[in-house]
Amino acid sequence: MTGIDLVSVDQDFAWRPWAVAYFLVIGAAVAAALAAQALRVLRGAAAARPALRVAAVLALSAPLPLLADLHQPARFLNFYLGAAPSSVMWWGAWLLPAFVATTLLATLADATGRWAGAGRVLRLGMVGSGLGVLTYTAGETAIVAARPLWHNAGFPVVLTLTALASGAGAVLIAGVPDRAGARLLRMALAGSAGAGLVALGLWLLADPDMARLALADMPVVVLGHVAALGLALPALLALFGRGALSARFAGVAAVWGALAFRWALFTGAQAQSRVETATYTPPALADPATLQSLTGTAGMIALAAVLVAVLDLYLAPALRRGPQAGPRADKA
Amino acid sequence: MTTRRDFLTGAVAQNGGTEAAQAPSPSLRLPADGHTPRWAMVMDLRKCIGCQACTVACAMENNVYEGSYRTHVPVYEIETEFGPVPAMLPRMCNHCENPPCIPVCPVNATFQTEDGIVLVDQDVCVGCGYCVQACPYEARHLDHDSGTADKCTFCVQRLDAGLLPACVETCVGGARVFGDIRDPASAVSRLLAEHDTRNLKPEAGTRPQVYYIGLDDRLVSEVEIEAGARALRQAAGPAPDTTHHEEA
Ligand code: SF4
Ligand code: SF4
Numbered sequence: 001m002t003g004i005d006l007v008s009v010d011q012d013f014a015w016r017p018w019a020v021a022y023f024l025v026i027g028a029a030v031a032a033a034l035a036a037q038a039l040r041v042l043r044g045a046a047a048a049r050p051a052l053r054v055a056a057v058l059a060l061s062a063p064l065p066l067l068a069d070l071h072q073p074a075r076f077l078n079f080y081l082g083a084a085p086s087s088v089m090w091w092g093a094w095l096l097p098a099f100v101a102t103t104l105l106a107t108l109a110d111a112t113g114r115w116a117g118a119g120r121v122l123r124l125g126m127v128g129s130g131l132g133v134l135t136y137t138a139g140e141t142a143i144v145a146a147r148p149l150w151h152n153a154g155f156p157v158v159l160t161l162t163a164l165a166s167g168a169g170a171v172l173i174a175g176v177p178d179r180a181g182a183r184l185l186r187m188a189l190a191g192s193a194g195a196g197l198v199a200l201g202l203w204l205l206a207d208p209d210m211a212r213l214a215l216a217d218m219p220v221v222v223l224g225h226v227a228a229l230g231l232a233l234p235a236l237l238a239l240f241g242r243g244a245l246s247a248r249f250a251g252v253a254a255v256w257g258a259l260a261f262r263w264a265l266f267t268g269a270q271a272q273s274r275v276e277t278a279t280y281t282p283p284a285l286a287d288p289a290t291l292q293s294l295t296g297t298a299g300m301i302a303l304a305a306v307l308v309a310v311l312d313l314y315l316a317p318a319l320r321r322g323p324q325a326g327p328r329a330d331k332a
Numbered sequence: 333m334t335t336r337r338d339f340l341t342g343a344v345a346q347n348g349g350t351e352a353a354q355a356p357s358p359s360l361r362l363p364a365d366g367h368t369p370r371w372a373m374v375m376d377l378r379k380c381i382g383c384q385a386c387t388v389a390c391a392m393e394n395n396v397y398e399g400s401y402r403t404h405v406p407v408y409e410i411e412t413e414f415g416p417v418p419a420m421l422p423r424m425c426n427h428c429e430n431p432p433c434i435p436v437c438p439v440n441a442t443f444q445t446e447d448g449i450v451l452v453d454q455d456v457c458v459g460c461g462y463c464v465q466a467c468p469y470e471a472r473h474l475d476h477d478s479g480t481a482d483k484c485t486f487c488v489q490r491l492d493a494g495l496l497p498a499c500v501e502t503c504v505g506g507a508r509v510f511g512d513i514r515d516p517a518s519a520v521s522r523l524l525a526e527h528d529t530r531n532l533k534p535e536a537g538t539r540p541q542v543y544y545i546g547l548d549d550r551l552v553s554e555v556e557i558e559a560g561a562r563a564l565r566q567a568a569g570p571a572p573d574t575t576h577h578e579e580a
Contacts, residue, residue, distance in 0.1 A: 003416070003555075003558075004408065005409075011470065014464035014465055015465070073458075075456075078458050081439075082439065087462070089436065093438060144466055274469065276557050
């Protein structure tokens with residue numbers, strides 16, 4: 001021991017619970033988009049459709065929590081008024097709209113059955129920008145040397161693997177009629193959650209300093225929760241469960257695991273004072289800021305689901321009946 | 333203690349007379365010989381009594397939101413061979429030579445002036461908080477009123493008006509000394525030449541421009557502390573007046 005601190009000042013978290021919601025939703029959106037493309041290649045367009053719709057819903061929802069976490073959201077256009085290539089966040093400001101736009105347009109092309117050539121380009125853009133989004137979200141946090149819990153090799157790996165698991169989980173929750181496609185998704189979920197569990201264990205257990213740091217602001221029960229309920233359970237359910245219900249349970253557990261991991265690491269890292277005299281009080285689950293971000297994000301996902309359903313049920317058939325559409329388009 | 337008169341001595345000498353001393357350049361940032369200064373601060377911890385006058389003067393001068401700080405003076409109790417003694421450690425932005433807060437800014441709102449002062453353009457900042465995460469010294473916060481990043485500016489508005497930073501001017505013990513390290517005659521240059529000084533967290537590679545005289549080894553980097561004020565504060569839960577501020 002060096003001594004004790006006699007003076008303490010309060011400091012606020014710079015990234016609020018909205019940031020946790022954003023990192024959850026955008027990670028799941030990209031993973032769902034990657035799953036859609038993989039299923040399209042392996043099983044065809046029809047099998048990939050549910051995953052693509054989930055990707056569209058989540059992609060449409062992601063900008064809301066991101067903007068809400070800015071303390072000056074009305075100035076978001078400033079991201080585009082100049083170049084800041086040294087900032088990972090600036091790259092993200094371009095990658096995110098590219099991913100959202102290509103995902104929504106690819107969904108539109110798929111729903112209408114038109115623009116086959118453009119659809120391929122759009123899906124390519126969706127996959128490319130989606131991989132960019134995964135890279136930037138992991139890189140944005142991992143480069144911050146002042147946050148040792150983020151600035152290491154383990155955190156970005158677990159962040160990415162939990163994103164993949166939550167995306168596969170979200171698609172399974174929505175339901176995948178194609179049985180072979182559902183099986184592939186369960187395997188993807190089991191693989192990413194299992195790998196996430198191994199990576200989490202290696203990251204924290206292999207480095208005593210990291211384990212000490214993690215445990216300083218994240219009780220064992222929180223980390224155990226992430227590992228057991230958020231990673232091991234969905235992996236086991238996806239591997240050994242049978243039927244749509246167990247697949248949905250696995251999906252819910254995977255989404256919960258990704259949320260719990262982000263919550264633990266975003267609040268845990270920000271609660272650690274770098275000058276050892278500042279007090280950061282982590283938001284409680286019942287805090288207005290937490291409830292606002294949860295209800296706001298859930299509301300946005302519900303609204304996006306309605307919009308995508310309207311696209312599927314009304315807009316796409318109307319477009320299919322357009323002047324250029326022949327009888328084949330009607331059947332598509 | 334640095335007075336404005338002491339501070340200007342170098343410029344006065346170069347201007348060559350008392351006439352110039354009575355009518356100095358209004359801005360300290362424009363030295364008479366035309367060189368570009370590099371501002372720095374020396375904290376002489378032998379003189380700091382932890383009175384927090386600087387904390388208050390900074391808040392008053394810069395209209396810092398109540399409960400936020402651009403500078404403050406953490407006080408530790410450390411063990412010595414004579415028993416426990418208090419150790420003061422005034423903290424603020426180090427106006428680093430290699431500041432990690434600048435490259436992360438996605439809108440170029442945070443920048444460094446030619447004379448080394450790290451500033452935030454309050455009209456451009458989107459309040460993303462990325463710079464707050466990147467500063468290893470916790471020298472930044474997001475202002476409740478403006479929603480933008482806020483930090484020490486070395487009182488640039490006072491420098492422009494020919495005045496010293498408020499914390500320096502108010503320090504009763506003269507522990508805070510401010511000046512131009514490119515001017516060998518300045519008070520900071522002399523202190524740096526005469527004393528063994530240290531910076532905080534040298535391992536971060538930021539090359540801070542706030543120097544400490546008499547800094548205990550144990551306070552240079554991560555400070556190992558046992559349950560003290562912070563633990564008590566954490567046990568007390570959220571500040572009772574938070575709601576009042578947010579409603580205001
Ligand atoms: S102390 Fe922090 S805010 Fe100040 S220049 Fe250095 S990194 Fe930036
Ligand atoms: S809070 Fe403002 S100054 Fe800091 S990185 Fe974000 S935009 Fe830049």
